Amino acid sequence: MTTFLVAIALIFILLRKPVTLSFVVPNREAEQWQPLIEEFHSKNRDIRINLTNFSQTNPEKPENTDQVKELYTAAFQKKRGKLPYDLIYQDIAWVPTFAEAGWLRDISDWISKEELDKFLRSEVEAGRYQGKLYRIPFRTDVGVLYYRKDLLERVKENPPETFDDLIRISQNLQKQGIAWGYLWQGSRSEAITAMFYEVLHGYGGFWIDPKTRVVGLDRPEALKAVEFLHNTIMEGISPKGVTSYREDETRSLFTEGKAVFLRNWPDVWVQANAADSFIRGKIDIKPMVHAAGYSSGACKGGWGFGIAQTTKHPKQAWKAIQFFTSAAAQRHFVLTMSFVPSRRTLFIDPQIIDKYSHYPKLLEIIDEYSILRPPIPEYGQASDILQQYLWNALMGQQNPQAAMKAAAEQTRKLLANG
Known part of the structure; x- marks a missing residue:
């Protein structure tokens, strides 16, 4: 009887329509996101990721940071029905604006201090607003x-x-x-x-x-x-x-x-x-x-993930954030896109240092001289x-x-x- 119930449950899971999560990234990153999304799909068959605004016929493909912000702001300000984004891939400078406007979900209780300590301190602090956490860092940036x-x-x-x-x-x-x-x-x-x-x-x-x-x-x-x-x-x-x-x-x-x-x-x-x-x-x-x-x-610059306040799938969105901000996902971006990670261990990763010999010095600049707008x-x-x-x-x-x-x-x- 137990085996029969398990089989029924598996069939139900397979037949259930997967949840779709959407977010938008600058156009130059779109291609590099595909391998990560495919890997996420293989491990999470109940969740689909939709990178919006990247079809060949869509004239609204955001080429840079400012255009991504314009897409978000226009969508949020409509305030009619379900907003088109579940995950909010955001520049470091947008957190206070988006949080104050009520567009982001407070995720302070969703992650442990031990896990946050694995990220660069300046990146974590940049994701806070009025004592609450709204953003998990994906990649960092700093002027040099x-x-x-x-x-x-x-x-x-x-x-x-x-x-x-x-x-x-x-x-x-x-x-x-x-x-x-x-x-x-x-x-x-x-x-x-x-x-x-x-x-x-x-x-x-x-x-x-x-x-x-x-x-x-x-x-x-x-x-x-x-x-x-x-x-x-x-x-x-x-x-x-x-x-x-x-x-x-x-x-x-x-x-x-x-x-x-x-x-x-x-x-x-x-x-x-x-x-x-x-x-x-x-x-x-x-x-x-x-x-x-x-x-x-x-x-300080950098990008990270927040969860849209209006999403109907916050748990699935959090699962995606955990995957995309993992050491493995960031490592992929470092080696293929030259973006700087937000997890400290990657700055001493032998393969990364072999390719980017300046990483120890870069970490010192981030730790000692970062200033947040x-x-x-x-x-x-x-x-x-x-x-x-x-x-x-x-x-x-x-x-x-x-x-x-x-x-x-x-x-x-x-x-x-x-």
Whole structure:
């Protein structure tokens, strides 16, 4: 009788229609997700994963981070019926906004402290808002300073520690025929925000204190940060076109051997060391430079998973998150996509270090110098304000003092209005 009941139960499971979970990722990641999804399907026959917006005929395929956020925001704001996403694959900066809006489910009690301790501490803390956990980290990111170690050896210089060191070394090597000293992201986008935040921190300044909500954009430290960037353009250390560059444009110039220093993200390492790269084996990384008496800042980036508040399948969504954020899944992404993991053990994995020799140094930068963009619900609007006025100052459309005063005033109004 027992065998008969077991057989009936198995037949019922096989015939039952599987639950479908959906989420969206930036387009460049879509192909790499397929092997993980297929493996998940083989181990969980009662759950299907649907990566939305990736059919060949769909014009809404999100190419970058900003477009993914737009898809989420548009879907959440409709508030009609079941939302199209169950899992929320989200950038680190979106957590406070999504959580405050009630779009994410609190998962504080779904994971043990022992399991959370296996992830990078800065990544776990970035998934919290007002003491509750809304995001489990999948991959991390952090701003680093790349430098041409062969060029520094030529002029017998150590890697720069201060802004003054960077300027001096850049100008010296430019006299010897290197086109540019320092490349950074000046496009009016989140790229300029992340870049500026590191420079601001390096001068001892701050943007928004998340506890007091005090704004520091019109303080002397912020003006020094703007002036440093503006001067790199005026003195020819950085190209005039840098105010239109995002990550890809600066990476291309650097890998073509046209610059000494580059501020960018860890994925540049793989492209710079590709078989056809002009600078293969000639680069290294370090934390961003800073003013004398202050410390480096490395802007945190990264992606992780949350659960949509409106999903009808929270238990299945959690099961998927456990699988996708596992060490095995992250290891696959590290080795195939060059993304940086969020689990600590992978930074000392022999096969990973054999492929990415800079990982120990990268872990040190993450642990010692990470700075999180202000974890406030109004973050998106605050970043838009900073982008606008900072870009105006760098383009010469406003003098730095007037631009940053306006940025500070607009930010204070935003925070006062909630």
